[in-house]
Amino acid sequence: MSKLAILGGRPVRAKSKSWVSWPMAHPDDAKTLARISKSERWSYDGPYEWRFAEAFTKYQGAKYGLCCSNGTVGIQLALEALGIGAYDEVIVPGMTWQATAAACLDINAIPILTDIEPDTWCLDLDAMEANITRRTKAVIVVHLYGCMTDLTRLKRMCKKHGLFLIEDCAHQHGSFWKGQGVGSIGDVSSWSFQETKTLSSGEGGFNMCRTRDLFYKLYSLRNCGRPYEADPPVFGLKKPAGIGTALQSGNFRITEMQAALLLGGLKRLDGEVKLRDGNARYLNGLLAEIPGILPMRRRREITQQGYFNFAFRIDPKELNVTNTAFCDALNAELRCGDAFEAPYDPLHQCDLYKPLTKKRHKLDRDYWKAINPKRFKLPVCEEANQRAGIVVHHQMLMNRRADMNDVAAAVRKVVDNIDAVRKLKPGTRKKYQALAH
Ligand SMILES: Cc1ncc(COP(=O)(O)O)c(C=O)c1O
Numbered sequence: 001m002s003k004l005a006i007l008g009g010r011p012v013r014a015k016s017k018s019w020v021s022w023p024m025a026h027p028d029d030a031k032t033l034a035r036i037s038k039s040e041r042w043s044y045d046g047p048y049e050w051r052f053a054e055a056f057t058k059y060q061g062a063k064y065g066l067c068c069s070n071g072t073v074g075i076q077l078a079l080e081a082l083g084i085g086a087y088d089e090v091i092v093p094g095m096t097w098q099a100t101a102a103a104c105l106d107i108n109a110i111p112i113l114t115d116i117e118p119d120t121w122c123l124d125l126d127a128m129e130a131n132i133t134r135r136t137k138a139v140i141v142v143h144l145y146g147c148m149t150d151l152t153r154l155k156r157m158c159k160k161h162g163l164f165l166i167e168d169c170a171h172q173h174g175s176f177w178k179g180q181g182v183g184s185i186g187d188v189s190s191w192s193f194q195e196t197k198t199l200s201s202g203e204g205g206f207n208m209c210r211t212r213d214l215f216y217k218l219y220s221l222r223n224c225g226r227p228y229e230a231d232p233p234v235f236g237l238k239k240p241a242g243i244g245t246a247l248q249s250g251n252f253r254i255t256e257m258q259a260a261l262l263l264g265g266l267k268r269l270d271g272e273v274k275l276r277d278g279n280a281r282y283l284n285g286l287l288a289e290i291p292g293i294l295p296m297r298r299r300r301e302i303t304q305q306g307y308f309n310f311a312f313r314i315d316p317k318e319l320n321v322t323n324t325a326f327c328d329a330l331n332a333e334l335r336c337g338d339a340f341e342a343p344y345d346p347l348h349q350c351d352l353y354k355p356l357t358k359k360r361h362k363l364d365r366d367y368w369k370a371i372n373p374k375r376f377k378l379p380v381c382e383e384a385n386q387r388a389g390i391v392v393h394h395q396m397l398m399n400r401r402a403d404m405n406d407v408a409a410a411v412r413k414v415v416d417n418i419d420a421v422r423k424l425k426p427g428t429r430k431k432y433q434a435l436a437h
Helices: 027-038 047-060 071-081 099-106 125-130 151-161 212-222 256-287 323-334 365-370 379-388 394-398 401-416 418-422 428-436
Strands: 064-068 089-093 110-114 136-142 164-168 188-192 205-209 293-295 302-304 309-314 389-393
Touching (some): 027 256, 047 064, 064 212, 064 256, 071 099, 071 164, 071 188, 071 205, 071 212, 099 110, 099 136, 125 151, 205 212, 256 401, 323 401, 323 418, 401 418
Antiparallel strands (some): 309 389
């Protein structure tokens, strides 16, 4: 058995090999950016913005879509367009980026943190049903990392209980459920184009929706309350009669430079999603053969799976080791910095989700109590974050098939040396970092 790299052994990954990095620069994008910088149109309903909006909406198979400033704002605008507000309850998965819940607080709603499925880390629909009350108005489903919950059942449940369905698609540009694009399944969807995302403009966001009325509302909400003027006309829409759709709001627009980067990225998106999806399936096949390693569940209804992160689980009972110690050993084998890590902190234990630190959340005592994250029990989220879960950014899946063999070989080596991993002392990680780079 060869010695672990973290303890001074030879790493699985040869020093001469590099990993693909993200985001990637493309010369055509640079030319477009230079052209825009010389034009007199840098923002506000510009040609690049609407060309992108129509093309991305079509790709995901939705009816209407428009850009906004980021994926946090996208969720906030989705909630407001649906008429959700103070004291309304919104079901949110307990393990997601904090923005999903924080956007609910921003409109004075109450995020109801709900546990997740152990094998997809997406919303557990039984837990969700148990959390529905008279006050529940909407569910935000997060298509997390590279998995989905049962969207057919979720839609049925929302219909049965009269709930709006919002899709947080920040992680899954290019995912399809039974051939239907995510983002076109619920009432409204929200997207992020932040730097790490698989379609990116550094920062940026997007909403898709099913009805004309919602589109007009979303337009108005992202543009200081101005009504849609059909200038230029998009999605074949006319100027709505009257200004009844103009709403109180702020500026959540994006720039032409961002839109140009997104148009460039959209041309490459489907090919990149297919590359990641193919590598993920291959890697999952290899991981499934390693004792104590549990690949994530891929539902058979998924026709194309986008990946923000690739994830897998270790069986804590079989391996009796923490995910963080496992990641330290794995990162050393693959000479990839801190690429493998634990998934998101559960929101009731998350340092970046602190609803009780904002005075404007103090609507009254009941509201203050209702938004306290500590009142929620999320054992499956805790297990994923503290014991079983391991994730790595999607750029790992953009390497070649042969590189996936390295990943699997490194996982196998760590498993083979699990006794040594169990005994790793804090601080060993620092030492190996010097070795690995
Ligand atoms: C699941 C999820 N939702 C929402 C967001 C928020 O997007 P943004 O960073 O563009 O505001 C993110 C960002 O990482 C996310 O991962």
